[in-house]
Amino acid sequence: MTFTDEVIQQVWEKGQAVAPYDPRSWRKDDCGAWMQRSKYGDRNSPFGWEISKLSPEEPDVVSNFRPLHWKNNEQINNGNLKCLVTARDTKAIDNDIPDRQ
Numbered sequence: 001m002t003f004t005d006e007v008i009q010q011v012w013e014k015g016q017a018v019a020p021y022d023p024r025s026w027r028k029d030d031c032g033a034w035m036q037r038s039k040y041g042d043r044n045s046p047f048g049w050e051i052s053k054l055s056p057e058e059p060d061v062v063s064n065f066r067p068l069h070w071k072n073n074e075q076i077n078n079g080n081l082k083c084l085v086t087a088r089d090t091k092a093i094d095n096d097i098p099d100r101q
Contacts, residue, residue, distance in 0.1 A: 001051075007051075007062060010065075011051050011062060011067050012040075012067055014065070014067055015028060015035060015066075015067040024037060025037050025038070027067065028087065029049065029069050030083075031068070031084075031086055032086045033069035033071075033085040034047055034087055035048075035049035035069055042070075049067050049069055049070060050067075050068060050070050051066075051067065052065065052067070052068040052072075052076060053065060053066075057079075069085045071084045
């Protein structure tokens with residue numbers, strides 16, 4: 001599915017902002033995995049993310065979308081999330097996440 005830049009941004013803003021990191025660049029998904037805004041759709045990045053539906057039966061609207069690390073999105077089965085990647089897995093430490101506010 002293809003999304004507009006506006007929808008991608010709206011879904012990005014649903015991710016968890018974590019101080020002191022710049023929320024325009026860094027957020028966490030529902031599993032606690034770090035995502036980098038510029039890595040949307042990048043399955044070659046340890047911080048790549050995708051748009052996932054909360055409920056497969058519901059319509060394709062922003063309220064039914066969430067941002068997920070691509071590996072976590074890959075693990076969804078019938079709407080059930082399995083957290084394959086967490087912050088520990090992506091080794092998101094200060095050296096890896098330079099953009100602080």
